[in-house]
Amino acid sequence: MAQEPVTVWTRAERGARGRLPAHSRADLTAVAVELADRGGLSAVSMRQVAKELGTGQASLYRYVSGRDDLLDLMTDAVAGEIDLDVPLHGDPVADLVALAARAKAVHLRHPWLPDIPPEPLRLGPRGVDYLEYALRAMASVRLPGPAKMEIVALMSALVAQFARAEIQGSRATTDRQAAQAAYLSQTASQGDHPHVAAAMAEHPGTAPAEDPQRLFERTMRRVLTGLVVDDITAAGVEDVETPAAHDAQGTRDAPEAHEADPRDPTVGKRPEQ
Incomplete structure (x- = not known):
């Protein structure tokens, strides 16, 4: 009979017999x-x-x-270096962005971490603690559990990607970055890529580079806001009524209907204390 696969977390650290191990x-x-x-x-x-x-x-x-x-x-x-003792403030997006920022700091301290081959369930005891904290931050969000797990997975992937880009950017030479910027500017000015040219016109190459942390936090906030707030109806949550359902019942203007409107930006947020 074949043995069931086990992880390092469920395998005994030392056998019941033999000499005590010299290490751990x-x-x-x-x-x-x-x-x-x-x-x-x-x-x-x-x-x-x-x-x-x-x-x-x-x-x-x-x-x-x-x-x-x-x-x-x-x-x-x-x-285990990610601080999970930080109190949650009740705003799921803000709490998740703050958690992601602390996770990225760990990635930057250990530049090899983004290179770990990704596996959906590469979780040990401390990783499970991280997952629990992230899910607790979304306790007030009316999304099914699998959707919340997907949000945490996407957040972790973005943390790794931003950390990798920041690490590689710090290693790139100034001359190489200047050459790449000049190539992009020259290509955009030739007229074949009007949307690229328009986007670059709003951010000229002479402008100072944005602080990576500010860019990271702004992007994470936008992504998480879309996932946590705007996509509630897309998740198929049964207890969230759509505007069409309210129209059919003639209750669009009722207070209860307004409170359940999934387009309301306060959905999924705890009231101010």
């Missing part, structure tokens, strides 16, 4: 994170971790089944 998963994780911080994700291998610990590579398989387990441990360890 926490030791392996700390070394792997340090290697990645110094040399990127490619610097992390079972052989190099064993070398740093002063042990044989084969001995590491007493703690993990392979490199994927090690990546899971690393991801969860740095997820």
Whole structure:
């Protein structure tokens, strides 16, 4: 009978028999994170971790089944750096934007994190804590659970993308950036791309570059506002009535109908305390 697959979180850290292990998963994780911080994700291998610990590579398989387990441990360890003790203020969008900003700061401290191969369920104990916090921030939002999970997944993907762009932007040379900007400007001015030219005319190349954090927060706010507020009816929530339903019942002007109007920007927000 085939064994059911298990994750590193459900596998016992040490067997019931044999000598006590010389190290722990926490030791392996700390070394792997340090290697990645110094040399990127490619610097992390079972052989190099064993070398740093002063042990044989084969001995590491007493703690993990392979490199994927090690990546899971690393991801969860740095997820623990995201402050989840920050009080929620009752505005789902503002609370999620603030959470995303704290998550991006962790990505910038660990530039290898955006390079971790994405997996939908790469969650350990600290990752589950993060998910719980994000869902608690949306407790007042009338969307089904799967839709809220999708919002958290999209938010996490955007965090990784913005962090990657910021990291790569800091590494790009000034000359290369100037050459790319000049090429875009020249191409847009040739008349074949009028919409690009119009957009660039509103933001000339001589304007100072916008602060990456402000750009990130503004974009996240726009995206999350659309997901949390404007798309309530698209989620198929049964208890949210559409304007057409109100028309059919002749209750458009009733206070109850106004309060349930999914176009109302206050839907999904808690009242001010």
